[in-house]
């Protein structure tokens with residue numbers, strides 16, 4: 598079911614841990630499965646010089662965090678912003694369709710960490726895209742609205 602790359606990053610995840618003096622931290626969760634991901638970035642001269650993660654979640658979420666942190670390290674903040682869940686999944690040589698949402702957490706975590714960094718720099722946060730892959734969150738919000 599999983600590619601070799603996913604298994605490799607699940608069994609030996611890269612960049613697990615906390616950056617104590619992080620320049621940006623992004624914490625995201627999926628309300629449906631309850632999984633949580635926290636991404637830490639260290640930025641120097643607009644470049645991500647280090648990235649770490651802590652993920653409480655499924656194997657695909659752990660592999661996605663591992664790959665996502667690998668992908669953003671060395672990139673400029675602008676380039677890292679462009680790392681989508683699709684590019685994380687592609688770098689993992691694919692994810693099963695029902696596990697694609699796990700890679701969405703990685704994209705959201707990166708965006709949150711970057712915006713946290715931007716806010717700390719006194720910059721305007723960038724608009725976090727609300728694409729189709731955010732349907733789960735929208736769905737949750739709609740449910741709440743329906744209830745109230």
Ligand code: FES
Nearest residue numbers: 630632655658699
């Ligand atoms: S099942 Fe929740 S992130 Fe994978």
